[in-house]
Amino acid sequence: MFGSHKTEVLVAGAGPVGLFAAIALQERGVRVAIYDQDSRMASRSYALALHPSSLAMLDEIGLAQRLISLGTKVETIGFYEGRNREVELDYRKLEGSFPFLLVVPQNVLEHVLHDRLLQQKVKTTWNHRVQTVKEYGDHLEAEVHKLDQVTLGYPVSVAEAVITKTVHASASFLVGADGYSSQVRNILGHDYDLLGEIGTFFVAEFECDREPDPEVRIVLEEGSTNVFWPIAGRRVRWGFQIDPEDSSSEPVDSRLDSYLRKRAPWFLARPERIFWSTEIQFERRLTRRFGQGRMWLLGDAAHLTSPVGVQSVNVGLREAHDLSVLLANIVLTQASVDSLGAFETARQAEWRRLLGLSGAPKVLDSTTPWVAERVDRFVSCIPASGTALDRLLAQLGLELPAEEHESVDA
């Protein structure tokens, strides 16, 4: 069975970055269609914080205050080792309207974005996988597979996705916000270079017996980075970097208790109810190119980094914002497709800094020996990017080398 759809920009992937890209395009008067191979949005908190610059972009579309009402403001980050609090970062010293981090679970963010898109009369088409794309001069054509779950087998049943329909979609541009295993990146044929493993994390979200201070705490030990997030009231998350060999069959509560006692002896709140826990591996990756011609990548489809600084998704929102500006210029004012070269240059420059490819930060006179000895561990841990990251690093007495690039102005 065939169906055919025409639009200006087709977005593959309705994660936070794809949803934001669709909103930003629609807001600028560009018609979009958005497809996701899954049947629903994220069900968990995953990437759980918005950087100040993300709040500023969300404010442009009138969503910052709504998210602030649903989240928890964090103004400081404490860095620890053993029992010692070594240094701290103060977001209140940043310029701008949002001098704080907002802890807001990814599933909440996605619902808010999805509601906004519905208000713009754009419905996400779930259970649809962008499968193939061909470029024809002034437009591209995609084959999108509608997937349905069928239950197979007897006596043991297994759910499997089968293709029940093929939709042909035609658009001027394709935005691939389709995550780690991006099909759009595969179609483009761009390498997704592995730049090293960050490691395996044991993550647990739980309710404590008391309300902790609303502060993010990062424990830098030899061989492990560990992070505490206050979520809301007594609900918190800890992520402990572990040796994959350590992966234990010990019950989750005693495992959590043991990591807390060893790595955060100063954390006095005790877990009362564990909502979920998982072990997850994080890598560092960067695409060789963000796109070409009429196909472009955003978010996890283009890069991965440590979860601690929540950079992949927040910088992904920045990418969605900047690409929407350029695409709107092309679609609405006939600007040249070549103007997208500025996007490629700016994105590569930012990620080279964030992934340490342009060198470790310089140690300034004001820095402490503790920071100087760990100079290459802070950039990926700090929930910020751009000038906010530079200012926060300066609080630690560090300076990241600049990468020259053109900026994309709204």
Ligand SMILES: Cc1cc2nc3c(=O)[nH]c(=O)nc-3n(C[C@H](O)[C@H](O)[C@H](O)COP(=O)(O)OP(=O)(O)OC[C@H]3O[C@@H](n4cnc5c(N)ncnc54)[C@H](O)[C@@H]3O)c2cc1C
């Ligand atoms: C357990 C867990 C914990 C995490 N914790 C953290 C954390 O602490 N900090 C942090 O920064 N990050 C964390 N992350 C990662 C974070 O969730 C991602 O960085 C974020 O989701 C990336 O957003 P995105 O929109 O780029 O991609 P995604 O959220 O991955 O969205 C991609 C979407 O594309 C869809 N899709 C894929 N292929 C196709 C196709 N061919 N056609 C149509 N649709 C397609 C997928 O179904 C998906 O909905 C965690 C992830 C997990 C799983």
